[in-house]
Amino acid sequence: MQLKPQDFLVALKLLVWGNQRWTYARLGQALGLSASEAHASVKRGLLSGLLLPNRVSSAVTTGTPGAETQSLQEPQGIYRVTRKRVRSSSVPSENAGTLDNPVRVHAQALAEFTLHGAKYAFPGVRLPLAVGVPTSHSAPAFAGVFAPGGTDFVWPHPNGSARGVGVEPLHPSVPFAAMQDGKLYEMLALFDALRVGKARERNMAAERLLTLIDPGASEPRREKLHG
Incomplete structure (x- = not known):
């Protein structure tokens, strides 16, 4: 299986x-x-x-x-x-x-898989520039956290509101599902930060995802920042 x-x-x-x-x-x-x-x-x-x-x-x-x-x-x-x-x-x-x-x-198992396995099972794939739904650090979940001017990421979608580097969504239905549910959107965007983000973005995403999935768990080990 x-x-x-x-x-x-x-x-x-x-x-x-x-x-x-x-x-x-x-x-x-x-x-x-x-x-x-x-x-x-x-x-x-x-x-x-x-x-x-x-x-x-x-x-x-x-x-x-x-x-x-x-x-x-x-x-x-x-x-x-x-x-x-x-x-x-x-x-x-x-x-x-x-x-x-x-x-x-099973919150503990889902948190463990999300932080340590899912990004390898379902790796992020970058696509050409496109109009779509903001994801990773470009999504509303990261609003005000990072200074503007960096690379924006989007799920290509005809009803999208932003332009940026395309990221292949976890599943083709992800943009639709995310636009129907703000909390699900947040978790999917945070997961994309684990897949395509830099170390700082991955660290922040891991901490937030753990809080959302298994609040009683200890904090994840942070990656070392370079540069």
């Missing part, structure tokens, strides 16, 4: 949604994917450890979206406690949406 770029994109989107209830149709629509593509990405995310199952009977390992399967099971004792907790209160808890969803994000 090999992770695909859209699998990483799906994991980031689920992180942004947090406790919101979702369906494969909604997930796919938000990311410019089909429901079956979203389902396949969740399945690979589970196999890789970036996602964790929420239910004894999970619909994400085999078959089509919505199918039931017993192939991924949490320990019986854990399931009983979870089920009892949900039923014991007539007032929905803040985690009710998470428990209703088939999977949840």
Whole structure:
């Protein structure tokens, strides 16, 4: 099994949604994917450890979206406690949406992969000058951090508002998905800073990404600055 770029994109989107209830149709629509593509990405995310199952009977390992399967099971004792907790209160808890969803994000694993593996699995590719959506240190996430005048980076897109060096997005649907969700946009732009940015930009991006993905983790080791 090999992770695909859209699998990483799906994991980031689920992180942004947090406790919101979702369906494969909604997930796919938000990311410019089909429901079956979203389902396949969740399945690979589970196999890789970036996602964790929420239910004894999970619909994400085999078959089509919505199918039931017993192939991924949490320990019986854990399931009983979870089920009892949900039923014991007539007032929905803040985690009710998470428990209703088939999977949840494994924050520690996603943070580790984002900072130390994803840029090698999905390396940044620079493209010719283009009009597009600002990314890396040119995105709003870096507004006011770096002095103007440096190289701007963009995802080429006909509805873009800036001109700069093109960067091949993680997945073709990234510009669309980012323009629909500011928090997802921030994380994708920060990830591009890891892929194509200089040492200072990479350090800042790594710190911010860790805060967004796994706030309780220790700070990442900083790269040495040269020049």
